[in-house]
Amino acid sequence: MAKLPTNEYAPFYRPYIEALVKNDKSILDNLENTYTQSMNLLKDLPEEKQLFRYADGKWTVKELIQHLIDSERILSYRALRFARRDTKDLPGFEEGDYVLNSDGNGREYIDLLEEFSSVRKSSILLYKSFDKNALLRIGKANGSVMSVRALGYIISGHLQHHLNIINERYL
DSSP states (O other), X not given: OOOOOGGGSOGGGHHHHHTTTTOOOOHHHHHHHHHHHHHHHHTTOOHHHHTOOSXXXXXXXXXXXXXXXXXXXXXXXXXXXXXXXXXXXXOOOOHHHHHHTTTGGGSOHHHHHHHHHHHHHHHHHHXXXXXXXXXXXEEEETTEEEEHHHHHHHHHHHHHHHHHHIIIIIO
């Protein structure tokens, strides 16, 4: 991954950027590789693990996948807006409220995986459409400045962060 200046993303996103720091892959390579890793991990997850919580108040795997879907949609939307030179400060979102109102546990697991797959494929196509200038454009979300390219790495790093948690605490 290219070293990103810290002024291209909010400190909140540092763990997601750092989840990818050890590799030298492009935004697109990271998007594709983390997608492949996630599908390899999640596609054959036993049914009893899909509703497992490793501690009280923690999300189930189904809720976690729904969170990944919602977050990636929002981050990709921000990237699109910034790439198109939209200068409005975009609002933040409360991830916990999204999970509580998603009914992820009531959904079919295969549908969650299919939706996640569609969202990631859409993000990949979106980033393929950006030229070098678009990747460097800056916008503001939730009061913080971020670049289009930082958002691309954050999308992959966010997924990698949660894959690490699934491996460590759910399996």
